[in-house]
Amino acid sequence: MASRAKATILDIAREAGVSKSTVSLVLQGSGLIRPETAVKVRKAIEDVGYVYNRGAANLRKAHSNVIGMVINDLTNPFFAELAVGMERVFQAAGVVPFIANTAENPVRQEEVLKSMMEQGVAGLIVSPARGTTPGAFRRIEAAGVPVVFAMRRLPESRIPAIAPDNHRGACLATEHLIRKGHRRLAFFGGSPDLVVYQERLGGFLEACEAFAIPVADRTIVEGETSRKGGMACLETALAISEPPTAALCFNDAVAFGVMLALRKRGLEAGTDFAVVGFDDVAEAEHYSPALTSVAVDTAGLGERAAHVMLKMIQSRTTRAEDHIGAVSLVVRESSGPDRGKQVGDAA
Amino acid sequence: MASRAKATILDIAREAGVSKSTVSLVLQGSGLIRPETAVKVRKAIEDVGYVYNRGAANLRKAHSNVIGMVINDLTNPFFAELAVGMERVFQAAGVVPFIANTAENPVRQEEVLKSMMEQGVAGLIVSPARGTTPGAFRRIEAAGVPVVFAMRRLPESRIPAIAPDNHRGACLATEHLIRKGHRRLAFFGGSPDLVVYQERLGGFLEACEAFAIPVADRTIVEGETSRKGGMACLETALAISEPPTAALCFNDAVAFGVMLALRKRGLEAGTDFAVVGFDDVAEAEHYSPALTSVAVDTAGLGERAAHVMLKMIQSRTTRAEDHIGAVSLVVRESSGPDRGKQVGDAA
DNA sequence: TTGATTTATTGGAACGTTCCATTTATAGGG
DNA sequence: CCCTATAAATGGAACGTTCCAATAAATCAA
Numbered sequence: 001m002a003s004r005a006k007a008t009i010l011d012i013a014r015e016a017g018v019s020k021s022t023v024s025l026v027l028q029g030s031g032l033i034r035p036e037t038a039v040k041v042r043k044a045i046e047d048v049g050y051v052y053n054r055g056a057a058n059l060r061k062a063h064s065n066v067i068g069m070v071i072n073d074l075t076n077p078f079f080a081e082l083a084v085g086m087e088r089v090f091q092a093a094g095v096v097p098f099i100a101n102t103a104e105n106p107v108r109q110e111e112v113l114k115s116m117m118e119q120g121v122a123g124l125i126v127s128p129a130r131g132t133t134p135g136a137f138r139r140i141e142a143a144g145v146p147v148v149f150a151m152r153r154l155p156e157s158r159i160p161a162i163a164p165d166n167h168r169g170a171c172l173a174t175e176h177l178i179r180k181g182h183r184r185l186a187f188f189g190g191s192p193d194l195v196v197y198q199e200r201l202g203g204f205l206e207a208c209e210a211f212a213i214p215v216a217d218r219t220i221v222e223g224e225t226s227r228k229g230g231m232a233c234l235e236t237a238l239a240i241s242e243p244p245t246a247a248l249c250f251n252d253a254v255a256f257g258v259m260l261a262l263r264k265r266g267l268e269a270g271t272d273f274a275v276v277g278f279d280d281v282a283e284a285e286h287y288s289p290a291l292t293s294v295a296v297d298t299a300g301l302g303e304r305a306a307h308v309m310l311k312m313i314q315s316r317t318t319r320a321e322d323h324i325g326a327v328s329l330v331v332r333e334s335s336g337p338d339r340g341k342q343v344g345d346a347a
Numbered sequence: 348m349a350s351r352a353k354a355t356i357l358d359i360a361r362e363a364g365v366s367k368s369t370v371s372l373v374l375q376g377s378g379l380i381r382p383e384t385a386v387k388v389r390k391a392i393e394d395v396g397y398v399y400n401r402g403a404a405n406l407r408k409a410h411s412n413v414i415g416m417v418i419n420d421l422t423n424p425f426f427a428e429l430a431v432g433m434e435r436v437f438q439a440a441g442v443v444p445f446i447a448n449t450a451e452n453p454v455r456q457e458e459v460l461k462s463m464m465e466q467g468v469a470g471l472i473v474s475p476a477r478g479t480t481p482g483a484f485r486r487i488e489a490a491g492v493p494v495v496f497a498m499r500r501l502p503e504s505r506i507p508a509i510a511p512d513n514h515r516g517a518c519l520a521t522e523h524l525i526r527k528g529h530r531r532l533a534f535f536g537g538s539p540d541l542v543v544y545q546e547r548l549g550g551f552l553e554a555c556e557a558f559a560i561p562v563a564d565r566t567i568v569e570g571e572t573s574r575k576g577g578m579a580c581l582e583t584a585l586a587i588s589e590p591p592t593a594a595l596c597f598n599d600a601v602a603f604g605v606m607l608a609l610r611k612r613g614l615e616a617g618t619d620f621a622v623v624g625f626d627d628v629a630e631a632e633h634y635s636p637a638l639t640s641v642a643v644d645t646a647g648l649g650e651r652a653a654h655v656m657l658k659m660i661q662s663r664t665t666r667a668e669d670h671i672g673a674v675s676l677v678v679r680e681s682s683g684p685d686r687g688k689q690v691g692d693a694a
Numbered sequence: 695t696t697g698a699t700t701t702a703t704t705g706g707a708a709c710g711t712t713c714c715a716t717t718t719a720t721a722g723g724g
Numbered sequence: 725c726c727c728t729a730t731a732a733a734t735g736g737a738a739c740g741t742t743c744c745a746a747t748a749a750a751t752c753a754a
Binding site for chain 3: 365366367368369372379380381384403405407572653
């Protein structure tokens with residue numbers, strides 16, 4: 001049962017009285033082997049406590065069955081959800097994704113990518129860390145390993161990206177606020193080094209433009225994309241002379257921070273100040289007040305990214321189309337009371 | 348620059364006009380190489396776009412530098428934090444942890460563990476999925492690969508576990524509720540197939556015993572360890588004839604669910620019903636009302652687990668001591684108003 | 695100079711697989 | 725009975741590293 005030096009196919013071969021080639025064939029489920037022989041070999045495999053050595057196998061085989069998932073912030077439930085969506089697809093394809101966290105640190109990301117390459121991954125799905133340099137993936141591309149960006153993209157890169165329609169989402173949300181009657185609007189959180197920021201801010205501005213909100217009435221406050229960042233944004237915005245009455249936040253974490261800061265001031269999101277988030281994490285629905293947010297179908301995008309990756313591997317290409325996921329606005333309490341109810345209609 | 352067939356150390360050797368052995372030595376940072384030669388070789392490495400093949404190397408080397416982290420639920424920020432704590436330690440040790448998610452599914456866990464073993468991991472840190480069979484790790488132990496359990500342990504297993512002092516935490520929390528004047532107490536969420544559940548419930552019961560709370564006044568409601576589960580627990584508990592006035596919840600997710608259900612009934616946690624959570628996730632502090640919870644120093648436990656793992660690898664052993672992490676009760680609003688304030692003392 | 699010592703470099707044999715080209719066994723056709 | 729066809733099993737040469745033992749070159753002591 002217990003074997004000290006780890007068993008190899010040769011040990012199995014000896015145990016079963018066949019050749020190593022036969023064992024290899026059995027391991028690969030080849031149909032060339034007589035069923036009885038296969039049974040005998042499988043028993044020997046059990047007996048010697050064999051562990052398949054994929055490293056050795058990959059030395060000969062074209063490519064491995066592991067795919068790397070490099071995520072910039074695992075503690076953000078948003079990215080964890082993304083990871084889960086991908087896993088579903090990969091599992092069905094018999095591929096095991098290995099996840100690594102870069103903690104939003106480009107240096108760490110470099111190490112992680114290197115390590116995954118050395119491990120011989122068949123492909124990489126990456127949500128790049130903030131501040132990733134354009135050349136960070138050159139070597140990987142040169143090595144012919146397919147890469148897909150998920151949720152985030154890099155400014156000038158040929159690598160296919162799977163991301164939600166940030167521009168449209170922001171437009172939708174902003175329009176919603178304007179239709180609620182707000183005329184002084186804010187955009188909270190994020191910073192321009194993220195393409196996502198530019199897209200979302202772009203959508204915000206386009207909606208402002210479309211509804212002729214004067215530039216003076218648009219407040220843009222950059223900040224950390226966290227609760228803390230959101231709190232700071234609100235403070236900054238309320239300090240100006242004609243403060244905004246509503247805000248679209250870079251993401252839900254910022255929105256939660258804004259709501260927290262409101263409560264600290266004795267104000268309530270929805271009635272005193274309208275707040276809209278972005279991403280629609282699971283928590284948004286359960287918050288109090290429930291957060292209006294732009295739903296991006298995170299798990300769906302993860303699945304899509306995984307599918308694209310599998311296709312790239314299969315067709316041995318390093319190129320693929322971008323994919324822009326549909327978004328929708330989920331209206332809850334934080335963006336203000338439903339006007340429909342206020343007019344006092346029946347039902 | 349771009350090389351089609353991937354470059355090996357032989358290509359580097361040719362390019363640099365040295366032997367493959369020399370290249371290997373340079374790669375390992377050996378001091379035996381003349382600096383000028385090393386420089387020449389490193390240039391060649393750059394030029395041919397070389398990617399180190401760790402699989403091939405591991406064929407000869409004793410063991411690899413990858414450690415597997417197998418987590419039962421990545422979407423739970425609690426576990427993500429645990430992962431982050433471990434990563435900090437591993438990074439400093441030049442080890443890259445690969446994370447995989449089992450989604451609380453023992454079958455999936457089996458696959459994931461197998462895959463990691465095949466990949467030749469040097470060790471495994473596991474938070475076992477619910478329903479893991481006792482024998483699930485026998486093969487891994489037999490192969491001599493060190494395993495550490497984090498946060499959760501298995502009923503009858505010799506594998507070292509790093510976990511918080513669940514019993515004491517539950518005692519502390521229950522005592523807190525009793526001192527607040529509550530006499531009818533509930534324990535919400537979880538189920539007995541988890542050792543953690545037994546420990547926490549045990550602490551709850553011990554405190555009840557110590558303060559002579561009659562058995563009839565203890566309500567134990569099992570349930571999913573999620574918000575939804577928490578909501579259900581509260582409904583069940585409030586339906587009985589003499590309902591409890593306070594609850595210790597299996598974890599924070601359950602506690603959030605309980606608070607949500609309270610609000611749905613127009614009740615407020617803290618004033619109408621006392622709620623205490625367990626784990627003290629980051630969100631607890633920011634909830635409204637802020638959640639009283641048992642802090643377990645998640646990241647610290649992660650670091651500890653990583654250290655234990657490194658030590659096991661270094662000393663080539665598969666055995667280590669358990670480690671019980673200290674816990675503390677963080678009192679916030681959800682467990683009721685501060686009595687100290689109520690008596691109206693100064694300052 | 696010579697031999698001993700140190701410093702740099704190198705070939706070659708593993709490591710555990712896969713896969714091609716063979717070999718061996720089994721059966722069928724005439 | 726031989727020849728061919730099919731089925732089943734096998735040996736050996738890769739694959740890209742590491743590491744030992746050996747060599748070559750440089751340095752030193754005498």
